[in-house]
Amino acid sequence: MARLLGLDVGDKTIGVAVSDELGWTAQGLETIKRQSKEKDLARIQQWIAEYQIGGIVVGLPKNMNGTIGPRAEICQAFARFLEERTSLPVYLWDERLTTMAAERMLISADVSRQKRKNVIDKMAATLILQGYLDAKSR
Numbered sequence: 001m002a003r004l005l006g007l008d009v010g011d012k013t014i015g016v017a018v019s020d021e022l023g024w025t026a027q028g029l030e031t032i033k034r035q036s037k038e039k040d041l042a043r044i045q046q047w048i049a050e051y052q053i054g055g056i057v058v059g060l061p062k063n064m065n066g067t068i069g070p071r072a073e074i075c076q077a078f079a080r081f082l083e084e085r086t087s088l089p090v091y092l093w094d095e096r097l098t099t100m101a102a103e104r105m106l107i108s109a110d111v112s113r114q115k116r117k118n119v120i121d122k123m124a125a126t127l128i129l130q131g132y133l134d135a136k137s138r
Contacts, residue, residue, distance in 0.1 A: 002054020005047055006129025008095065008121050009058060009075050014040060015121030017129045018051050023136070026129035028122035037078075041085055048086060055088055059095030059128040091132065098127040 001023045008015035014032040019025065032043050047053065058079040061071050068076070076092065083090040102123040106116045 003051045004055050004057055004129060004132070005044070005051070005053045006057045006125045006132070007044070007059065008098070008125040008128055009078050010034075010121060011074075013121045014044075015123070015125030016044070016047060017122065017125040018047065018053070019129060019133055023133055026126045026133060028119070028126040031118065031121045037081065041082070044082070045086065048088070053088065056082055056086070056090045057093050057129050057132045058082070058090060059098060059124065060092040061095050064096065093128050093132045095124070095128045095131075098131070099124045102127055 001021065003021060004019040004023065006017035006019070006026055012034055014034060016029040016032060017026045018029055029047060032040060034040055058075055060075050063069050079090045079092055082088070099120065102120055103116065106120065106123065111119070
């Protein structure tokens with residue numbers, strides 16, 4: 001099984017996570033500070049090459065009632081852009097509550113507010129990818 005890349009796409013940052021070769025676990029790689037679509041893509045392509053990625057999982061922030069809002073539409077458009085530009089399959093994964101879950105985990109681990117800000121997106125990407133991997137293994 002090829003590794004998967006997990007992305008938590010925000011306006012200012014993109015959290016990045018990668019799966020292990022067996023597709024069992026996800027670990028956070030980095031938080032990309034967004035500059036432009038092209039620069040974001042170039043950084044993502046570096047990860048794709050380094051880890052020989054076979055697919056990408058993009059978090060889809062649906063509204064709590066399951067509808068698609070403006071934020072989710074932006075993620076859908078970014079997923080289409082990635083699919084066109086990388087020729088890899090891109091899967092959208094419902095990410096409701098992942099950022100809140102990541103925040104809660106970091107608070108319970110007593111991580112300072114400043115440090116949380118730096119790792120929250122990478123951790124959210126990890127939770128998105130792990131949720132996808134867990135659902136696929138069932």
